[in-house]
Amino acid sequence: MIARVAVLLARPASTGVAASALPVTAFAIVTALLLIVVGGAQTFWTYDDDAGVLYQALAVIALALLVVPLVSLGGAAARLSARRRDDRLATLRLLGATPATVSALAVLESVVLALVGAVIGVAVYLAAVPLVGMIHFRDRPLEPYGVMLPWWVLGVVPFAIGALAAVSAVLGLRQVVISPLGVRTRQEAPRLHWVRLVVGVGVVALAFGLMSVLQVAPSVLFILGMLAVAFGGALAVLNLVGPWVIRLVASGQAKRAKTPERLIAARTVLESPKAAWRQVGGVAMASFMAVFAGTGVAVLEAMGSSGDAESALLLTDIRTGILITVVGSFLMVACSVGVNQAAGILDRGELYRSLGMLGMATSTMDAARRRAVMSPLRITAIGSAVTAAVVMLPLTGVTLIIAPVSLLVIAAVLAVGVGVVWLGLAATRPVLTRAATTTAG
Amino acid sequence: MSSYVIEAAGLSKSFGSTHALAGVDLAVRTGESLAIMGASGSGKTTLLHCLAGITRPDAGTVGFRSGTGRVEVTGLSERERSRLRREAFGFVFQQGLLIPELTAVENVALALMLNGMPRARAEEYGRGWLAALGLAGMEDRRIGQLSGGQAQRVAIARAQVTGAAVVFADEPTGALDSATSAEVMRALLDSTTGQGRTLVVVTHDAEVAARCSRIVDMRDGRIVGERVAA
Numbered sequence: 001m002i003a004r005v006a007v008l009l010a011r012p013a014s015t016g017v018a019a020s021a022l023p024v025t026a027f028a029i030v031t032a033l034l035l036i037v038v039g040g041a042q043t044f045w046t047y048d049d050d051a052g053v054l055y056q057a058l059a060v061i062a063l064a065l066l067v068v069p070l071v072s073l074g075g076a077a078a079r080l081s082a083r084r085r086d087d088r089l090a091t092l093r094l095l096g097a098t099p100a101t102v103s104a105l106a107v108l109e110s111v112v113l114a115l116v117g118a119v120i121g122v123a124v125y126l127a128a129v130p131l132v133g134m135i136h137f138r139d140r141p142l143e144p145y146g147v148m149l150p151w152w153v154l155g156v157v158p159f160a161i162g163a164l165a166a167v168s169a170v171l172g173l174r175q176v177v178i179s180p181l182g183v184r185t186r187q188e189a190p191r192l193h194w195v196r197l198v199v200g201v202g203v204v205a206l207a208f209g210l211m212s213v214l215q216v217a218p219s220v221l222f223i224l225g226m227l228a229v230a231f232g233g234a235l236a237v238l239n240l241v242g243p244w245v246i247r248l249v250a251s252g253q254a255k256r257a258k259t260p261e262r263l264i265a266a267r268t269v270l271e272s273p274k275a276a277w278r279q280v281g282g283v284a285m286a287s288f289m290a291v292f293a294g295t296g297v298a299v300l301e302a303m304g305s306s307g308d309a310e311s312a313l314l315l316t317d318i319r320t321g322i323l324i325t326v327v328g329s330f331l332m333v334a335c336s337v338g339v340n341q342a343a344g345i346l347d348r349g350e351l352y353r354s355l356g357m358l359g360m361a362t363s364t365m366d367a368a369r370r371r372a373v374m375s376p377l378r379i380t381a382i383g384s385a386v387t388a389a390v391v392m393l394p395l396t397g398v399t400l401i402i403a404p405v406s407l408l409v410i411a412a413v414l415a416v417g418v419g420v421v422w423l424g425l426a427a428t429r430p431v432l433t434r435a436a437t438t439t440a441g
Numbered sequence: 442m443s444s445y446v447i448e449a450a451g452l453s454k455s456f457g458s459t460h461a462l463a464g465v466d467l468a469v470r471t472g473e474s475l476a477i478m479g480a481s482g483s484g485k486t487t488l489l490h491c492l493a494g495i496t497r498p499d500a501g502t503v504g505f506r507s508g509t510g511r512v513e514v515t516g517l518s519e520r521e522r523s524r525l526r527r528e529a530f531g532f533v534f535q536q537g538l539l540i541p542e543l544t545a546v547e548n549v550a551l552a553l554m555l556n557g558m559p560r561a562r563a564e565e566y567g568r569g570w571l572a573a574l575g576l577a578g579m580e581d582r583r584i585g586q587l588s589g590g591q592a593q594r595v596a597i598a599r600a601q602v603t604g605a606a607v608v609f610a611d612e613p614t615g616a617l618d619s620a621t622s623a624e625v626m627r628a629l630l631d632s633t634t635g636q637g638r639t640l641v642v643v644t645h646d647a648e649v650a651a652r653c654s655r656i657v658d659m660r661d662g663r664i665v666g667e668r669v670a671a
Binding site (some may be wrong): 209257258259260263264267268270271351352354356357358359360361364 | 462490493495518523526527528529530532534536538540541542543547552554555559560599611
C-alpha cells in the first residue's frame with residue numbers, strides 16, 4: 001500500500017522540480033565526493049614503508065573531517081524531501097493514514113531520491129576518475145587505476161547512501177511532526193549559557209600551552225599526543241562556543257538592525273543559533289584545519305627546505321590533502337545550505353506568499369535569508385581561523401614573517417569556500433521566487 | 442467626485458480550464474464594510490486578489506481612488522502594484538501569517554519599515570496600534586507566545602499601521618472560535634470603518650458577513666446577489 005501511495009505522491013507538486021532536484025543533487029555530490037576521497041585514499045594503503053602509516057593516518061583524519069558535513073547534508077536532504085510533501089502527507093493524515101504510514105512514506109521518498117542521487121554520484125565519480133588520477137602524491141600521479149574502486153564498492157555505496165538517508169529522515173521527522181492540519185507551534189527561542197565561553201577559553205588556553213611546550217616533549221609519540229589533544233580540544237571548543245557566539249552576535253545585530261532584511265535575518269538566527277551553527281559547522285572544521293595544519297606545513301616547509309627530499313614530499317602531500325579536504329568540506333556545506341534553504345522556503349511558503357501580497361519585494365526576502373546564512377558563516381570561518389591561529393600563535397607569527405604567501409593561500413581558499421556557499425544559497429532563489437509569487441486560485 | 446474607493450468592471454480570470462471570475466462588476470464605497478460571500482471555489486478570494494492588485498485579471502479593469510486621484514490598478518507594473526499594496530492597502534489573512542521570529546511590535550513596525558520609516562519611529566507607531574487593539578504589555582512577545590485571537594489582532598495592527606485606505610481581509614476569523622471571532626471582527630471594524638476607512642472581507646461565515654454594511658454573494662465566478670446588512 002505504502003509503495004502505491006508513494007508512486008501517486010511522486011507526481012510533480014506545485015513547488016516545482018527544484019525541490020526534488022536539490023536533494024538528488026546533494027546526494028549525488030555526497031556520493032561523488034565520498035567515492036573520490038576513498039578512491040584517492042586507497043592508494044595510501046598500498047604504501048608499505050614507514051611513511052605509509054602517516055599517510056594512512058592523515059587520510060583517516062581527512063575522512064573523519066568530511067563525515068560531519070556529509071551526515072549533516074544527508075539529514076538536510078532527507079528533511080527536504082519530507083517537507084516537500086508536507087501538504088500531501090498532512091492530507092493523508094486527514095484521510096486517516098496513521099502517523100507510521102505517513103512517516104514510512106516520507107522515509108521511502110527520501111530513500112528513493114537518495115538512490116537516484118547516489119547513482120548519479122557514481123557516474124560523476126567515474127567521469128572524475130581520470131582527473132583525480134592526475135593528482136600527485138609522493139611525486140607520482142595517483143593514476144586512474146589507482147583511484148578506481150572495485151565494482152562491488154560502487155554497487156554497495158548507493159545502498160549505503162540510501163540507508164543514511166533513511167536514518168536521517170527518521171531523525172529529521174522526529175522534529176517535523178506532521179499534524180493533520182500541518183500546524184506547528186513555536187516556543188521561546190532557546191538560550192545558551194555563557195559558561196560555554198569560559199570552558200572554551202580554558203580549553204584554548206590549554207591547547208596554546210601545549211603547543212608552546214611542544215619542543216620540550218620527550219618523544220615523537222608525546223608530540224603527536226599533544227597535537228591531537230590541542231587539535232581535538234580546540235575543535236570541541238568550536239562546537240561548544242560556536243552557537244553561543246553566533247547568538248551573541250545576532251542579538252547585537254537584532255538590536256541595531258535598521259532595515260527589514262537585517263532585522264529578519266538577525267531574528268532568524270536568534271530563533272535557533274544551534275541550527276545556524278549546524279548548517280555552517282562543517283566550515284568551522286575546514287577553516288580550523290586549514291589554518292592549523294596549513295600554518296604548520298608552511299613553517300616546516302620554510303624551515304626544512306634544506307632537509308631530505310622525502311620530508312619535503314610529505315609536506316607537499318599534506319598541503320594537497322588539506323586543500324582537497326577544505327574544498328570537499330566547503331562543497332558539502334554549500335550543498336547543505338542550499339538544501340536547508342530550500343526546505344526552509346517550502347516550510348514557510350505561505351508566509352512568503354503573504355509577505356509578497358503585503359508588498360514586500362522578493363529581493364528583500366532573499367536578502368534576509370542570505371544574510372541569515374552568510375553572517376553565521378563569516379563568524380564561523382573567521383572565528384575558527386582565529387582560534388587556530390591563537391592555538392598556533394608562535395607558528396602563525398613565524399609563518400607571517402617567513403611564509404606570508406602560505407597564509408594568503410589559506411585566506412584565499414577560505415574566501416573561495418565562502419563564495420561557494422554563497423552560490424549554493426543563490427541556487428535556491430528560484431524556489432523562493434516561486435513560493436513568493438504563487439497566488440491562490 | 443465619486444464616493445467609490447475601488448471600482449472594478451468586467452473582471453475575468455481563468456486558471457487553466459477553471460473560470461474563477463467570469464465578468465464581475467463591483468464598486469466599493471469609501472468607508473463601507475463589504476463582505477464577499479460564497480462557497481469554496483466561487484471565486485471570492487480571486488476577486489479580492491484582483492481588487493487588491495495581487496493578481497492581474499485576464500480581462501477587465503480595477504480602479505483605486507485616493508486623495509491624490511484615480512489609479513488604474515490593472516495598468517500598473519508588478520513593482521508599482523507592490524508599492525501600492527505597501528502604501529495604500531492593508532491585509533489580514535486567515536492564519537495571521539506573521540513572521541514567527543519577530544516580536545509583535547516588530548511585525549507591526551515591519552510594514553512601516555518597508556516604506557522606509559526609521560525603525561525607532563516605526564516601533565513607536567506599532568506600540569500605539571497594539572495598545573489601541575488591547576495588546577499593551579505584549580509588544581515584545583513572539584508570535585508563538587500569543588493566542589490565536591491576539592495574533593490576529595497583531596495582524597490587524599500590521600494592516601492598519603501604514604494608514605491603509607482599504608483593508609482586505611481573507612477569512613480573518615476562519616481559524617478562531619466564535620467568541621474570539623466576534624472579538625476580532627469588532628477590532629477589525631473599529632479600526633477601519635470606525636476611522637472612516639474601508640474594509641473588504643472575504644468570508645463564508647454568515648455571522649461575520651452580517652456585521653458588515655453590505656454583502657455580495659458569489660457563485661461560479663459571478664456576483665449573484667447583493668444585500669444590505671441589517
